[in-house]
Amino acid sequence: MKPAAFVYHAPRTLDAALALLAEVAPDDGRILAGGQSLVPAMAFRLARPTHLVDINGVAGLDRLAVDGDALSVGALVRHAAFHKADPAHGVLGRLLADVVHNIAHYPIRTRGTMCGSLAHSDPASEWCLTVATLGGEMVARTAKGARRIAAADYFQSIMTTALEADELLAEVRLPMLSEDTKFGFYEFNRRAGDFAIGAALVAYRIVNGKIAEARVGLGGIEGTPRRSAEAEAALNGQAPTAEAFKAAAQAASGNVDPIEDAQTPADYRRELAGTVVFRALERAAT
């Protein structure tokens, strides 16, 4: 349970961090931010990076601000920054405050970062589900420049993203939500703070009494979080009734390709997909 040896770097500027990353990435060098997933993986020797570039001392990466039509979340913004909804972040702030309490435990949330969760990309990650559902955008930086990656292109398979080895996930941009957006999050696990066995995040607006712009995201069910087009189609144009929610839950459940583990067979997660979608929709409606 002791991590393997590595060389430690603690740059003070973003440029220095990116230059270091460019140098050590081909040699399995990695970024260290909150370390709440990477360090356990190293303790188990599931990860054996040869170099760690610690960005905790890099100035400017803790920026959290509304930037045009998006909330910009820098690489060092800790989960705990979302514990209390910032009124300036509107509905999105309330959504993030609702979701964040499901992430691990308090001392993990004061250290771990949203961007770190996205870079790690565990299938059960609440933030990955949030970004996939809302259509967030990842800003990946190298020493040579930056590119933006849409959520739909970002999550590739279990713990695999579109990030290249020499790219730092410097920022994630979450779209601001209109004030009439209704949202609901529901996560199922056996103990508070555990990894989700399944989770759903839903958001929609009511236009003339009918659901519009429905977003239904599933996390922990498949290898990557994603929206359920079938569930969304079942909701759009319908009144927000239990019947409509049930139909959406069935549509979600019937169109998933669940992951399996020793405790949880695929059929269990398939059924759970419907349950979490239904409960998230119920929460959105209340």
Add this chain to the structure above:
Amino acid sequence: MSETVAITLKINGQKHAVSVEPRRTLVDVIRDDCGKTGTHIGCEHGVCGACTIIVDGEPMRSCLMFAVQADGCDIRTVEGLAKDGKLNPVQRAFMDNHGLQCGFCTPGFLMLATCTLERDPHIADEDLMEVISSNICRCTGYQGIVKAVRQAAAEMRGEAQEDRK
């Protein structure tokens, strides 16, 4: 062995100049190099909370931080809670309410509760319970711990305490 790095850990106000491999976790260095064995190591992967300490005012699972990252930081461990032979309110409340049996998880709970209540003794009970759910205890069934933390919160808010026999 890889190259060592010279760092200074400030633990409960006392400076410890040590030379450590970057792969060494903070808890290992606090215990083995600085001789402060009050902080316990449980799971070594951030699940149990036994190694919780306070680093620059935040609760930290010291098995999930490398010692090199804590160079120059203000570190508080269980050894620093009692002052002049007097237990702090959280420690006293754990005694009063059977908040411990074997004592293995206790330093982590004490540091977590102390950090939380020093920051905000008026914390809502629901939020306090969420914080306390972070750590694992295999002896008490938690009820004694919950009672202890609530008593400490009341005391730190300045509310009158019943006489303790």
